[in-house]
Amino acid sequence: MHDQHRVLKQLQALLALPETTEEIAAWLELGVSLDFLEENARSDSVVLFLSAGHMYVHSVLAPTGAVSPPNFEDLTSWHADPWSSWSITYSANKTWISSPLESEASKSLRKGEQIVFMRGFEGVPSRSSYVEILQPLTHVFGLHFMPERNAWCRLDRLGDIEDVFRVVSLQEPGTKTPQGRVVLGSRKVLDQYAALTGATLVRLFDFTCILSERFSGWGSEDSDRRAHGENIQYRYGRMKGTASYGRGAQIIPTATTLEEVSRAFWHDDEDKQHATFIAYDRKHDQVREISCAPDALANYFTKSDKPWEVTPAFFKPEVLLKYKSDREKYKLDHRSIGCRGAWYLKTYDVNEEGQVHTYLGYLNKLPFEEQLHWKQYNEAPKGGISERALKTDLYGTWDESYDPLLSLKAKLRRLEEIHAPWWTLRGKDLPDRVHYPATASPDEWAEELLNLDQLLVEGFEEKVLRAKGIELGEQPQDQMRSLGLLQLCLVGAGFEEEHAGRIVAPLKSLHQLRSKAKGHAGGESAKVLRQSILQEHGTLREHYRALAQACDESLAIITNTLQPA
Template sequence: MARRFNIEALKAISQAPASGEAEWLVAAEDSVKFLKENAQCEELVIFASGPATLIHAVLAPLKQVTPADQKDLMHTFVQTDESWVIQKSYGGGEGHRVYLEAPLRSGKSLLGGEKLVFRRSFTGVQKGESPVELSQKLVHALGLHFVLERNAYCRLDDRGDIEDVIRVIRTELSPGRESLTAVTILAKDISTYMTLADMALVYFFDFTRFKSGAFNRWGDHPRIERKAPDLFYHGGSIGNASYVNGRMIARSTIPLEQLIDDWKEESNPTRKKEYATFKIFDRKSGVEVETSCAPESLSNYFQKSDLPWEISPAFFRPDVLHRFKADPEKYSLDDRYISCRNAWYLKSYDINEAGQVHAYIGDLARLPIEEQRYWQSFNEWPKGTISKRAHENDILGEFSSEYDPLHLLKYKIGKLNAAPPDWWQPRGEAQIDAARYPATDSTLEWANEILAFDQLLVEGFQLKPLRKLLEDRGGKADASWASLRVIAEILVVSGKTVDDAKALLKPLSRLHALRSILKAHSSVEEKNKEEQEARAAYGTLRAHFKDLAGQCDKSFDTILLALGAGDLNP
């Protein structure tokens, strides 16, 4: 069964080929094959409009099309712009009436059914093609949301990835010619909806092929009529044109009992689940062991068992975090936990003094098996203990006593954001989240984190208001001065010596200069020199970053006092 709808197959029945045009023009009945084949796919077309093609599917109550009243359906036609209306009528002995009228107003087979696709026009205002609208009942019931850049109604799958469930596809058939519009839906989802609504899908289709400028009229011509229980149509052809017009009924392939059984299985706590194996330090026995993270392979403080505690840590190469840092749209990476949209979250992790990422085996067990395997691929034996912060928070149940300069800076920036002075440009949540310690000793990651840190801190200062503040205090700024230089002068007019002011601004100036060297068009030699000096002085790039953050934190406190913001520490 094909996974995705093939737009090329729809194009082939909507426009004449480059060669063999004469044969194509008289073979409109071949288009019915597309409908039959698409009905077996995992993604169904429920609407298509273009040259030679019109497909429009609606829902009809199952009992009213079982069996199908072919005569009634063939005499019924559903307009693409047919919609809900406030109807006004008079006559028939009933006087004036105003009432709400649903679409699908013709034919007994469709009475009580549901229209899925709407194409309304805003006369005199709208330019171009009419927009495609979807039944909100269908969209809401399936838990879908429209994502503009994908032109699709989407949801998140079990891995936290965006899944297109209903797609609106527009494509040009050739430059300057008509376009082709199609709406598709995943077969499983429309089948689920049909089962619960007790409906069937009724396709109205018309395939008419002719050559513009060479077609006069149909006149007397050979006709065809095909009748099967759920597919019936009529058509005809002349020397250079052909058509078929008919109806097809598609029924749900998912019985209600299966939906109930699937739900029972999902909510069954005893259902069989796959778990990965990890190298851990068993806190209970004090030894390194390799064990499955399955609940039956672990124990806790309150159980009498020889099994490892679920709060035993597993250790990983720091590269394990790259995936989460690289895709902030999908993953939320906090100081202590990681989440993937609404799919999963890792309750606790940290980085120890040896630079290893660690997480508890019991928390890893709650991840999807694909995610467990990802973490497993970075698993290694411990090179040290868990971090001091993790020990205090998770084992002792205490607040951490460890100095975390980046955390403190974010806290103070958050307070500035809440009531920003004129000289401060509030930093967005994305900027605050983006500033992190490097997890690895990668030069690229270090450079990226320096950039994010500078954008969070230094770029927050507004030059023009700082100039005004300096002038109000009796100073004067040179036209070439940037924000940090103006702040230094404010410190001087506030009583600091020139040397003290330079020393106080040095960490922020160093951060800004380092950002320019590492991320701008500096020479390779300059970048290598900075990296070598950082490693020589601090051992790792992570340690260098943390030290620089500490210096910036202390300088920031003095700057805030000098600018009149006060002490913003917790």
């Protein structure tokens, strides 16, 4: 992205009209514009199309054999443009589909591939002029057009959205007046595609510089053929002191080989860095710094003095907050973490001391940058791994111990599956948002209370419960909300009023806590509330677990009453 900004800044400077005599002379000689092409050919962001001011650029991937060596006399005869596309061609005896470059004047380009396509949907103003990118290229590299970025994008190795081909509307400096349009492309992707298809990038350009106040038309201008460096040649013409033009071609040699592309896709982990972690070496019964690199570890079946792949490393619970703060990018499950299309941590857990733990053999699957995130929270173990992890990860047995939050989610999932009319899942992502607090942070605790309340309490259907209460012979008051109506339904179903109140109490407690903890997180009343909870439960995590258990038990009774099997 930084390189894109630099290229766009260079273009804006190039498109500004010269002012001094020296600037005008240099502008008419085209040297600055050609220098830009030469430098941009080495950039990470390559200009593939440009139509703005005095500059026009269009790009083609030509068969390497057709431009090695290049016939610049042929190449400078080009007349290709991005409005060319596949079309039906017919004569009296034949009808066929012709390619965009089939009738190109330059023989070197006829069997090439056009990269940028300009299209327009006649009669639809919003689609009167738009850009498409060569489809084989976008499909091969998994690119998708994102309108909000006006770019064809993919996920990078860290799961962030990366602009690979981007369309930018240029404006006159200091104004919103449209000046033109430019399409930028990733040099790395273009090189890989060129290597895969045996092609070379050819950039066609037409620069026309005119001082409008002096120009009265083209006449007997001076003209000749010129070269700029090794890979640019053009036809140059000028009306002295008034106007000039340069029409030519630039060869941009492919900076990679097919073998290098193959190695990048098949052996992309060969040069991967790996961090070291303080870990409990179970094989040698000692805590020490150990590399998580695959060649530094061994499995159970290999006779070796190296630590096992299931050597546990321990972390402060804050390591998880990053994944809770960006739900769009990360998927945090109760035992695993995924980053959209980029990486996956197969397992983690939290031990009795509140430490997050996982194994070196899984940490080495993460990108190095992600390993460093974990490393900053790494610490010596304060206890062993959790009982659940011991059973499932090391003994290979099922863990059948009760987990209130998982049990509660399972009950709600069942209600959603059977389409219970009195409870509705308000958002598909809500179950994935609800987790135990990992840290002692009041803000995290308050956020998790909010998430649980949105999942559970906000799902109750007030209209249905009101109708159900009337059906059961009760008379709901107008001001009653969902939890009051739920309690009334239980009374109508035969529960004593006090018993019905105890059943609904955990849900009311959750709803009230959500308001107090989240809405007044920094207030004195919230502080007093937290102190009271800590005195009773020891930690905010244990309080949350106890509240989840109470809600789970209440939901079981409510479901059996309102939705009997």
